[in-house]
Amino acid sequence: MEIRMDHIHKAFGQNKVLEGVDIHIRGGEVHALMGENGAGKSTLMNILTGLHKKDQGTITMDGVEKTFDNPKQAEEFGIAFIHQELNIWPEMTVLDNLFINKEPITSFGLIQTQKMKAVAKKQFDRLSISIPLHKEAGKCSVGEQQMIEIAKALMTDAKVIIMDEPTAALTDREIQKLFDVIRSLKESGVSIVYISHRMEEIFTICDTITVMRDGRTVDTTPIPETNFNDVVKKMVGRELTDRFPERNSNPGETILEVKGLTRKGVFENVSFQVREGEIVGVSGLMGAGRTEIMRTIFGLDGKYEGNILVAGKNVTVKNPNQAVELGLGFITEDRKEEGLILDFSIKDNIVLPSLFSFTKNGMIKDKQEEEFVELLIKRLTIKTESAMTSAKNLSGGNQQKVVIAKWIGIGPKVLILDEPTRGVDVGAKREIYQLMNELTDRGVAIIMVSSELPEVLGMSDRVIVIHEGRVSGEVIGKEATQEKIMTLATGGQINE
Missing domain, CATH: 3.40.50.300 (P-loop containing nucleotide triphosphate hydrolases)
Structure with missing residues (x-):
């Protein structure tokens, strides 16, 4: 699926969050969306998936203008959003969280628990997840909850998956497994919008990068044509001389x-x-x-x-x-x-x-x-x-x-x-x-x-x-x- 968002504007009261943002997501590409906190990245994606309404601009999907009334419509159309703030029901089991409002039922209206377990196990094996399906989700670590959310999105057979800080709570091993899944999805034509502040990941897994600053699009560039310092300068409007400030440690008692x-x-x-x-x-x-x-x-x-x-x-x-x-x-x-x-x-x-x-x-x-x-x-x-x-x-x-x-x-x-x-x-x-x-x-x-x-x-x-x-x-x-x-x-x- 190819998506274009052109001249998107959005304000919440007097606060102008987006002021003419453009982004072009091609089919089968991993598209990085970067910018400082508050630049408008999540708002832009929330408009795409119908959580917010745009004030101005156009959205086209495969050349046809399209908007959604709510995220459920977007998901049914093939666009899944893995949010940074996890959407986990803590008192429910891992299995129930995976299938909430999507439980397969028999012609008699009975939930097909064994089928749910089989589908979940297949997806967990794909991601090398070893969390017990009967475990209460609230007792899972933040990293485990993140993997549950990723598995849930992949189970929708989406054509476009938006990942907002997907590796924030993952180990290096889990990150590499996620990257393998992303590459596999890309090969099958799925587009990924990858929102992250981890530069190493952007240059490892992404094809194209769009940088936003203060609610505007600064630049869109193929990854091979840019570098760490160039992206940082576009994001913050200035150069950062060093990633980590110098430390002069003088420990006491x-x-x-x-x-x-x-x-x-x-x-x-x-x-x-x-x-x-x-x-x-x-x-x-x-x-x-x-x-x-x-x-x-x-x-x-x-x-x-x-x-x-x-x-x-x-x-x-x-x-x-x-x-x-x-x-x-x-x-x-x-x-x-x-x-x-x-x-x-x-x-x-x-x-x-x-x-x-x-x-x-x-x-x-x-x-x-x-x-x-x-x-x-x-x-x-x-x-x-x-x-x-x-x-x-x-x-x-x-x-x-x-x-x-x-x-x-x-x-x-x-x-x-x-x-x-x-x-x-x-x-x-x-x-x-x-x-x-x-x-x-x-x-x-x-x-x-x-x-x-x-x-x-x-x-x-x-x-x-x-x-x-x-x-x-x-x-x-x-x-x-x-x-x-x-x-x-x-x-x-x-x-x-």
Whole structure:
């Protein structure tokens, strides 16, 4: 299927989101759509699939003008959209999520469960997914949920598949498997619109790239005719001299130490320490236990064995309130479900963990609160018309900045960042990295869990690698390589 979107305009109230965007998606090509957070990429695709109505412009499919009233019509026509924010029903099983509103039924109106299982198994085998079909989807990791969404889209036999940050929560192995599937789909004539901020992926899997900036199309170029620096300049309107800012690490005293931390069946005998002003990267394959360890330290997942020491003092962390009182902050990997209250304003989300610092005799000091919020919005360059804008109306990257802002606001001693740049554009990533440097310069200790090895290597002073719930090794930042980390992540040993 060939799709043309010409001179597309869209405004939400006074906010002009798209101002004359053009994109041409050819049959059987992988077309990258790139731009900073808030550039209008997702809005453009939501117009294509009928979630939003365009204000101006034309959409043609195989030369015929066409619009949809809703996403279901688009899907029935052969256009599937895998959204960045996952559409999972947590209380339902994996199998039920795959077939929701599409269950095959007999002539007597009975659901054909065995047929569903057979179709699901075939698709899971294709993607090398090993998630039990009877498992509650809400108990799956974010990465597993992402693979469920990808499998669900592929089951529709779509002619065009839109993938919005499809690899954000996937391991390298899963990414390579997804790429194999994309190549297979391409060979069969399926078009892929690939929205991603991971440059390496764009240059590996895509044929053509369209860059958007501030609601406009900047350029469309065949991948062989462009390069990393050229794309970045088009996206942000300026050159980024270095992908990762230079770090001048000068660690102080140990501020956090865990000894023999254990949750039976999840992780076991985990020990490490973090010093003031240090960034410790935590790497490992999906399911290794990285996030579970951090959630336990922050008091999110109940009882544990072993010891947690803050500033040399043995503490028991039973809940997040205690963690915050001890000076710990935690930026979750799942900003939609755990990081934000989407119906709340930006201001209310930012001040939530530090609300008591703005109260006196039970009264909120509005002026101080407003100044505090405006300072953080400006410092993190959160794109919004007002601090009162609802968090749900922000792009994914700007939502992530709000989550970071709220935890910076408590003045943490230790800040745990779980996938801090997931779904964030290259310009905003550098801003977050620079902010991490500023925090460590002020003595804040940072633990950074990341699935992006270039990020781990580019920002960490030390790297702790987790394999099957245990610390498999530690590498000094300057000595760390992708090969060393992957060796430890897969249960191997490195010879120093």
